[in-house]
Amino acid sequence: MKKVSIDPITRLEGHGKIEIFVNDAGEVANVYFQVPELRGFERFCVGRPVEELARITPRICGVCPEAHHMAATKAIDAVFGVEVAPAGRLLRELLYNAFYVTDHTTHFYILAGPDFIMGPQSDPAARNILGVVGKVGLETAGAMINLRAEAAELISMIGGKQIHPVCGLPGGVSQAITAEQRDRAVEITTGMVEFAKFTLQLFDDVVLKNNDYVDLIKSDAFNHATYNMGMVDADNKVNFYDGQIRITGQDGSELEKFDGKDYLDHIAEHVEPYSYLVYPYLKSVGWKGFVDGKDSGVYRASPLSRLNAADGMATPLAQQEYERYFSTLGGRPVNATLATHWARLVELLYAAERAHELATDPEIINPDVRNIPTGIVGEGVGVVEAPRGTLYHHYKTDDKGMVTNVNLIVGTTNNNAAISMSLKKAAEGLIKGGTEIGEGTLNMIEMAFRAYDPCFGCATHTLPGDMPLEVTVKSESTREIVTSVKRNM
Amino acid sequence: MTSTLVLGMGNPILSDDGVGLLVAEKLRGTSLPNDVEVLQSEVAGLRLLELVRGFTRVIIIDALKSPADSAREPGEIVRYEASDFKGGQRYGSAHSIGLGTVLELGDRLGYEMPRDVVVYAIEAVDVETFGEQLSAPVAAAAERVIALIRADLEADAA
Numbered sequence: 001m002k003k004v005s006i007d008p009i010t011r012l013e014g015h016g017k018i019e020i021f022v023n024d025a026g027e028v029a030n031v032y033f034q035v036p037e038l039r040g041f042e043r044f045c046v047g048r049p050v051e052e053l054a055r056i057t058p059r060i061c062g063v064c065p066e067a068h069h070m071a072a073t074k075a076i077d078a079v080f081g082v083e084v085a086p087a088g089r090l091l092r093e094l095l096y097n098a099f100y101v102t103d104h105t106t107h108f109y110i111l112a113g114p115d116f117i118m119g120p121q122s123d124p125a126a127r128n129i130l131g132v133v134g135k136v137g138l139e140t141a142g143a144m145i146n147l148r149a150e151a152a153e154l155i156s157m158i159g160g161k162q163i164h165p166v167c168g169l170p171g172g173v174s175q176a177i178t179a180e181q182r183d184r185a186v187e188i189t190t191g192m193v194e195f196a197k198f199t200l201q202l203f204d205d206v207v208l209k210n211n212d213y214v215d216l217i218k219s220d221a222f223n224h225a226t227y228n229m230g231m232v233d234a235d236n237k238v239n240f241y242d243g244q245i246r247i248t249g250q251d252g253s254e255l256e257k258f259d260g261k262d263y264l265d266h267i268a269e270h271v272e273p274y275s276y277l278v279y280p281y282l283k284s285v286g287w288k289g290f291v292d293g294k295d296s297g298v299y300r301a302s303p304l305s306r307l308n309a310a311d312g313m314a315t316p317l318a319q320q321e322y323e324r325y326f327s328t329l330g331g332r333p334v335n336a337t338l339a340t341h342w343a344r345l346v347e348l349l350y351a352a353e354r355a356h357e358l359a360t361d362p363e364i365i366n367p368d369v370r371n372i373p374t375g376i377v378g379e380g381v382g383v384v385e386a387p388r389g390t391l392y393h394h395y396k397t398d399d400k401g402m403v404t405n406v407n408l409i410v411g412t413t414n415n416n417a418a419i420s421m422s423l424k425k426a427a428e429g430l431i432k433g434g435t436e437i438g439e440g441t442l443n444m445i446e447m448a449f450r451a452y453d454p455c456f457g458c459a460t461h462t463l464p465g466d467m468p469l470e471v472t473v474k475s476e477s478t479r480e481i482v483t484s485v486k487r488n489m
Numbered sequence: 490m491t492s493t494l495v496l497g498m499g500n501p502i503l504s505d506d507g508v509g510l511l512v513a514e515k516l517r518g519t520s521l522p523n524d525v526e527v528l529q530s531e532v533a534g535l536r537l538l539e540l541v542r543g544f545t546r547v548i549i550i551d552a553l554k555s556p557a558d559s560a561r562e563p564g565e566i567v568r569y570e571a572s573d574f575k576g577g578q579r580y581g582s583a584h585s586i587g588l589g590t591v592l593e594l595g596d597r598l599g600y601e602m603p604r605d606v607v608v609y610a611i612e613a614v615d616v617e618t619f620g621e622q623l624s625a626p627v628a629a630a631a632e633r634v635i636a637l638i639r640a641d642l643e644a645d646a647a
Contacts, residue, residue, distance in 0.1 A: 038503070038617050038618070038619065039617055039618045039619065040618045040619040040620065041619050043619070044502065044619035044620065056502065059500060059501060059502045059531065060502075063532075065531075065532075106534075106535060110534075110535070128590065129590060129594060130590060130593055130594060130597070133594065133597055133598075138597065138598060138599070141594075141597075141598060142598055145535070145538070145539075145598065148535060148539070149539060152539070163530075163531060163532055163536070164531065
């Protein structure tokens with residue numbers, strides 16, 4: 001058996017790894033997806049005041065600190081048993097949707113854009129943000145950079161700091177915004193809605209008007225009929241900040257709906273000896289291995305699954321896009337992994353519209369932004385939809401609020417089993433006995449991986465420079481490298 | 490008109506990964522030439538573009554973890570220049586675009602991008618265990634890097 005590794009190295013060590021084992025006939029035997037282990041998180045947290053977790057957990061990872069801050073803050077509300085002041089809640093949700101706008105935008109232009117705008121088999125030297133800029137033009141790139149800067153301004157206006165917000169306190173947020181700040185928030189969110197509309201138009205022109213891409217999205221190699229998880233409001237519409245967790249099945253119907261605090265009754269974890277990262281699955285269905293279908297408890301938690309798990313979007317333009325998305329792709333649920341990119345842009349439009357709604361809510365400048373806790377419950381669960389999937393924070397404390405136990409399920413972990421399955425299926429579809437395994441092929445396998453926007457939790461930065469990628473084909477019997485491709489190394 | 494950004498990067502709760510942030514914090518507490526600004530950043534990618542634009546010179550401090558078979562010793566200081574980051578343009582995985590790409594993207598967008606970029610990378614012992622302490626060799630290297638940067642800044646001023 002030969003081994004093909006797709007080995008993205010972020011800091012030369014401590015990197016995610018994709019290993020493809022190929023048998024003597026040249027066909028895919030198995031695929032493993034591994035992520036590096038960060039050690040000692042629970043020990044680091046135990047014994048600290050629980051309020052600190054809202055500032056510590058965002059530092060697990062530099063990719064979505066706002067999501068950790070929000071989940072932590074909600075868990076801390078529950079630990080102290082305090083109701084959140086209405087204006088505090090509005091400000092949290094405004095910050096959170098502004099974060100979604102910047103995160104989803106970055107994903108589309110930096111991560112997904114190169115594959116679609118440049119082409120999945122194009123020269124890797126041009127398949128990057130610089131190639132995208134060359135193709136979409138400087139004006140669009142400048143608008144994207146400007147949008148990020150304005151979103152950062154709005155996030156720090158509410159959050160107190162850019163990158164790592166510090167505003168979330170049990171019962172609300174630390175400070176109100178003024179009428180002048182609100183006016184600026186309205187201005188910024190108006191621009192966000194325009195930018196989201198523009199980005200969907202770009203996706204339409206570049207991807208949907210290209211039959212090859214539509215065929216690729218719909219192809220069996222990139223399809224899985226898993227369960228879908230997503231947070232919904234009282235009307236079963238997508239919500240990122242608060243609501244119940246809804247699970248829908250292969251026929252689109254609801255399997256179950258639960259409060260975040262009851263997650264342990266609904267989600268169990270499977271362990272494999274080769275990976276430290278667990279494989280969550282639906283308890284009521286059970287673990288049947290890395291397979292899809294209604295008898296397997298594997299689920300996805302991603303933009304794709306959130307749209308599948310909801311009956312619609314709560315804002316008008318996003319609702320139109322939601323309807324167009326499902327009618328184009330053949331109805332709910334959509335199981336095509338690569339459609340995640342379109343789903344993400346539907347969410348981008350929702351996040352922008354929702355941010356605008358919140359900014360124009362008269363209550364947003366109400367100075368009563370916090371209720372002071374008066375007691376302590378000693379246990380709490382906080383759940384939000386992070387861009388990469390449902391994020392659960394579960395804390396226990398002693399009667400003084402000192403942490404005794406911490407459990408997190410992060411976005412990428414939810415999707416661990418599905419990512420492994422998607423990689424295997426893509427590899428099986430693209431690698432056939434006797435065919436040359438070129439860079440373009442491996443890139444298309446990686447596309448199955450990138451659609452989930454996986455986050456290794458440690459990828460706070462990259463040194464030196466861009467991510468090197470090593471692909472090796474090894475003979476299993478001799479362990480010798482048969483062939484290897486290196487990029488940026 | 491020249492201006493210098495000293496940028497400490499890293500993660501303050503992943504052991505040796507905090508070294509860049511510590512160096513920046515210590516430098517900030519000392520007297521520096523007027524045209525020098527000291528910042529800390531816990532994230533890279535496009536955020537770097539927003540941080541470095543407008544400066545003529547940037548000095549970055551970060552932890553480095555070389556492959557196990559490299560000959561580098563813990564605490565060893567490696568000095569990179571901007572040219573060391575050219576060529577690599579692949580985004581590869583989530584949200585990582587590197588320094589070379591950031592500099593080139595900024596150029597294309599017509600921003601004032603630094604012409605002089607130096608990275609002091611310190612070989613780490615451990616960047617995967619949660620903790621706020623640096624290992625002894627990395628803590629010692631932090632002091633040496635501070636001296637190197639001060640020398641750079643003073644040579645500039647002279």
